[in-house]
Structure formats: structure tokens, C-alpha cells
Amino acid sequence: MTRDELVTYIQDTFKDTVGLLETGRAEPFFMIKPEDILEFSRAIKDDPKLRMDWLNCISGVDTGEHFEVVYTVASVQTKIRFDYKTVLAYDNAEIESVQSVWPGANWHEREVWELYGINVKNHGNLTRFLLPDDWDQGHPMRKDWDAPDFKRMPEK
Amino acid sequence: MGIVKKVPVYLEKIPGGSFVTTTLDYVFSQSRASSIWYMLFGTACCAIELMATGASRYDFDRFGMIYRSTPRQSDLIITAGTITKKMAPRLKLLYDQMAEPRYVIAMGGCTVGGGPFYYDSYAVEKGVDHIIPVDIYIPGCPPRPESLLEGCLALQKKIKREKMNDWS
């Protein structure tokens, strides 16, 4: 289906939970509330017209004002691809794990926890694995993280 | 090794002994410089340039340099690629497991001083001389094979200047 067909189909099927973001990119980008993530993920996987069976990645973002978690999903069978994200506040940032929908989300969620500190409920194994073994300096990708040998690019 | 360490000192006391010492210096250092076996240590993009330099157009073998996979049989470690904080203890152990005389060439911007990862990186060790002592620095991102060859020739010149008195 074309991009517009996809957008209209998703907006009709998930009326309240989805909001379309205008990014100007080729693939649609939707905004979801954090509590609807698991249900939405399961629905798009099971939907016969979408069949999104491939989770490309889960990324964390720190915009300076809030956290975001971006899910990029694709379908091997229908060749559709789109992204959706949630916005989380800095305090008590938590999302539900989507491992039951796509088992490959295990490591992505572990990475999001490790680098941002966003807690993932029902994950089962939130331990450090990308950073060095003796890492004790917190969650490095946050905007307010600092370390003695860490230098930010100076403003021009 | 205990006997040979004292030989240059005693040799130079004999009249004409320093001729022997300098000839032996020349022989040993020339042989060491003409046959530097480097360890295949490539972590990132510079490894591709290392492989290209070892391939047919910019050959390493004509300088006597062949690759060895294990530090036990190599004289030189060319750190080709970014060294992260997680990799640093492993690199130190690999350097420790090389037999003397051993040399290090820091290839590429990341190993010289952080390179493109100097700003805004939490995981990169900014400069491989925080971990192991370096003999030659080759800047570039990645350095062209000609650059790497010039660095190896500079290392050969450095080895040829060594004297028996300085052996550890």
C-alpha cells in the first residue's frame, strides 16, 4: 500500500491511540501514549493487512526536555515500514516491554535501560552489557551526564 | 641474558673493542629492522587500510613484514582502529604477551588522540598511549597505505638507531 493508504489505514484502525507527526520523511511517524505501546504493537503484528513482524530497532532519545522511545518496525511480507514513538518525562521513566510481541526487543530494551536509565517493566534481565565491565558512572547518553574525560563539542 | 648485557661494557675497554660493539650493533639492529612481523590487530576502519597495505599494490612483504595472528610471534602491533574503554584491558594484555623487543605503531586518528571521537564520546579511549607505550604515531582517518608505509619505514629507522647498551 502507498504511504497515504497506510496512514489512513492506521488512523482508522487505531483512532484514539495514534497521532500522526509531520516530519516530511518518506515513512510515516506516529505518536503513541506510553500505556498503549504493548497493545498497539500486538495489534500491528497480528493485523492481516499490516503483519509487522520485524522490529528493526528500539531507540532512546534525550531531547533535553524529555525522554522518547522510538520503535522502528517493518514487515517482511507486505514491505511496509514505519516508526512510532512515545514521550516520557524525566522522573520515573518507564515503559512496558514488547518482548512478548517481538522477542528481539530483549537486547534493544536492555540497551535503552543501560544508556538512558528508562526502566522497562517485565523485562527479566536489565543488566549492563554494552558498557565496560566495571562501569559505575551512570547512564551515559543522558544530556546531563558528565565524566572527567568527557568533552562536549564546543558551540561554534 | 646476563652474560651478554655486560659484554659491551667490557668490550669497549679493550683497545679496538668499540669497533666490535658498533659492528654488532649494526648487525643486530639491521636484522631486527628488516624483519618486523606485525600482529593482525584491526578493530575498525583503519584495519581495512592495513589489509590494503598488506595486499599486492602496497605490499608489506617487500619490507620483510608479514602478519602473525598471535602476539607471541610478533614484534610489532599496529593498533589499527578505535580502542574503546571495554577493549583497553584486552589490548594491554595482548601487548604484555608480546616478546621483547616489541614496538607499537598507533595508526589513525582514533589511536593517536581520540580522532573523530574526541568530543561527545563516552566509550572511546582517547589515545592508545593511555594504555601502551607508542613508538610511531600515524595521523589520518584512515591514513593512506603510503602513509602507513612511511610510518613503518620510520619505525625501521628508529630500530636501526638502537644500541646494545640500551637493550632491556
Next chain:
Amino acid sequence: MASYAAVLVFLLLGIGLVLVTFLTARLIRPANPYKAKNQTYECGETPYGDSWVQFNNRFYIFALMFVIFDVEVVFLFPWAVAFNQLGLFALIEMVIFIAILIFGLVYAWKKGVLKWV
């Protein structure tokens, strides 16, 4: 008896060569052992687990097959050298010998020993 003296000289020269090279190398080379250097090599990681692992017995069987056919070749060489002076009897006898060993090879082949994986 006199020709055996040459063998003794060669033997002593051989032993002497090895001893002289090892001794010279031992005197000249630097030796600086310390704990990290003497550790077992494991690509930079600290060594983990036992290094005495159980080998698959296909290695043993391949080596055994090699030894058997190598000994067969050792018997073939003098026969081939003196072939012109030997008669028909020696030819038939050697053919029987090779046939017995080929029978053994066919047996091993059918048993699946030659398949490496």
C-alpha cells in the same frame, strides 16, 4: 667399520648444531618474563576454563589410517627399487599385499570414517 665413523661424525655434528644455536640464542636474546606475559594466550581475555578438552576421535582414526598406509608405502619402496631383478612371483605377492590393504580401505570408507564432518 670405517664407513660407520662417518655416521658418528654426522650424528655429533647434528647434535652440536642444535646445541650451539640454542645456546647462542639463549645468550643473545632479551628475557623479561612477568606474570601477564606468561599467562596463557586467549586473544586478550583472561583465560577461562580448562584447556584439556575432549577431542573427537575422528582425529585418532585419521592418524591411524595414515600410519597404516604409510607403512605400506615403506614396504613398497624397496620392492619398487629392486623390481627389475625380482620375478613374477614377487609381483603377484605384492599385488596380494596391496589388495588386502585396499580391502581394509574399502571397509573403512564404507564405515564412514573418511567423512570428516
